[in-house]
Amino acid sequence: xxxxxxxxxxxxxxxxxxxxxxxxxxxxDSFRGWETLFALGWTxxxxxxxxxDDTPAAARAATIGLMLxxxxxxxxxxxxxxxxxxxxSRRAVGYVVLISVAFLxxxxxxxxxxxxxxxLCPQIFMLLSGWRAVSAVLFLNLSPAVRFLTLPGTxxxxxxxxxxxxxxxxxxxxxxxxxxxxIIHQSQDRANLIAELEASRAEVARLSAESGALAExxxxxxxxHDTLAQxxxxxxxxxxxxxxxxxxxxxxxxxxxxxxxxxxxxxxxxAALAPAQLDGSTLDDALRRLTERLGEETGLTVACxxxxxxxxxxxxxxxxLLRTAQEGLANVRRHAAASAARLSLRYAPDxxxxxxxxxxxxxxxxxxxxxxxxxxxxxxxQQGGTLTVxxxxxxxxxxxxxxxxxx
Numbered sequence: 418x419x420x421x422x423x424x425x426x427x428x429x430x431x432x433x434x435x436x437x438x439x440x441x442x443x444x445x446d447s448f449r450g451w452e453t454l455f456a457l458g459w460t461x462x463x464x465x466x467x468x469x470d471d472t473p474a475a476a477r478a479a480t481i482g483l484m485l486x487x488x489x490x491x492x493x494x495x496x497x498x499x500x501x502x503x504x505x506s507r508r509a510v511g512y513v514v515l516i517s518v519a520f521l522x523x524x525x526x527x528x529x530x531x532x533x534x535x536x537l538c539p540q541i542f543m544l545l546s547g548w549r550a551v552s553a554v555l556f557l558n559l560s561p562a563v564r565f566l567t568l569p570g571t572x573x574x575x576x577x578x579x580x581x582x583x584x585x586x587x588x589x590x591x592x593x594x595x596x597x598x599x600i601i602h603q604s605q606d607r608a609n610l611i612a613e614l615e616a617s618r619a620e621v622a623r624l625s626a627e628s629g630a631l632a633e634x635x636x637x638x639x640x641x642h643d644t645l646a647q648x649x650x651x652x653x654x655x656x657x658x659x660x661x662x663x664x665x666x667x668x669x670x671x672x673x674x675x676x677x678x679x680x681x682x683x684x685x686x687x688a689a690l691a692p693a694q695l696d697g698s699t700l701d702d703a704l705r706r707l708t709e710r711l712g713e714e715t716g717l718t719v720a721c722x723x724x725x726x727x728x729x730x731x732x733x734x735x736x737x738l739l740r741t742a743q744e745g746l747a748n749v750r751r752h753a754a755a756s757a758a759r760l761s762l763r764y765a766p767d768x769x770x771x772x773x774x775x776x777x778x779x780x781x782x783x784x785x786x787x788x789x790x791x792x793x794x795x796x797x798x799q800q801g802g803t804l805t806v807x808x809x810x811x812x813x814x815x816x817x818x819x820x821x822x823x824x
Contacts, residue, residue: 452496458536459488465529476526483523484530490515491540499543509544513553520557534558635795650751651675651714671714700735701727701762704742708760711746718757719746725764734820737800738762738771744793745773745816753777753814771818779813782806 466472466480494512516537523530534557541553655672659665701723708721730738742760749758755777763770782790794804802820 454539455491455536459484459533462530462533462536465532466527469527469529472527480523480527480530483519484533486519487516490519495540495544499540505545505549513541513544517553517556521559649679650747652679655714699727700730700738703739704760704762707742707746711750711758715750717749717755720759722761724761727764730769733800734769737796737802737820738769738818740796741771741793741818742773749773749775749777752780755813767821769820773816774813776813779808779810781810782808
């Protein structure tokens with residue numbers, strides 16, 4: 418991953434792969450067999466050098482010193498380069514040069530030191546790649562051949578045996594070294610791919626949670642706007658009307674009824690229940706009650722018609738149509754200054770259409786910036802429906818909502 422955005426990077430080599438922490442279960446990091454191999458091989462080689470009685474003490478001491486120098490170079494250069502997967506880096510190349518310069522004279526001084534090749538050759542393929550690794554392995558195996566060829570009394574049979582064994586060892590190193598290194602690299606690639614997939618999955622989960630929270634906030638904002646806010650507006654208008662009337666009982670009664678319905682809406686929102694108007698009744702009945710209430714509160718002539726064969730709709734569809742009708746009728750009451758309004762619900766085989774019309778002042782839909790119309794359109798489109806607004810100043814307003822109406 419690159420940066421907080423989680424952009425995937427392209428991998429073309431081992432150096433470009435980020436390391437996976439041991440805590441993430443990378444077997445290469447948790448089980449360091451290569452360290453055990455180096456420690457065991459190098460210790461055994463030094464023991465063989467110490468017990469080589471046919472070699473002068475000074476030569477053995479010099480060889481031990483050179484081998485200790487190689488061990489120090491491993492701790493300071495080789496091991497950090499292997500741990501960080503620094504193929505062909507300056508630290509890796511420096512370590513290979515150091516062991517080459519120190520190991521060649523040690524193997525020439527004491528032949529038993531050549532057992533250290535078992536510890537050094539695997540490291541070459543872990544630090545270098547391609548022709549560099551092959552060249553370094555061949556160079557390290559050069560000293561035993563030089564020492565053997567310079568020994569007096571070597572016959573043809575010994576030479577054939579020596580070169581045969583050397584050829585097998587070099588071939589083994591050149592074949593299995595790159596193969597094992599390739600397995601290690603492939604395992605590392607897979608470990609990093611798994612880490613990236615896990616990070617991507619976490620990022621997708623985070624974005625999904627944020628998107629869901631935003632959608633829920635928008636939904637609640639629409640619910641509150643279409644129910645509680647409109648109910649409070651009705652209560653205020655009814656109380657104001659009651660204050661100007663000699664007999665305010667009728668308006669106060671309607672205000673109390675509206676307040677009770679608002680309370681039911683609030684409880685329904687909190688409990689994530691269906692709208693109060695639909696509780697135990699059909700969508701047709703709920704729409705009729707809305708139009709009757711508008712007529713009682715404002716004195717407008719409001720008609721409600723249902724066309725086609727009425728049928729139950731999915732709850733989400735009924736909620737969208739009911740909320741749209743509430744918002745549309747609320748706009749008639751607050752903004753239209755109309756004398757009459759009409760609500761019609763038409764059932765078709767594959768859809769349902771809701772139309773709200775008034776003969777009020779109208780407006781320019783392109784210049785509308787209010788939340789009501791915008792929230793209405795968003796709610797409808799989220800459910801796969803469409804909203805068409807037809808209006809002009811002085812020409813009234815028509816809202817037509819078409820929605821998939823299959824059961």
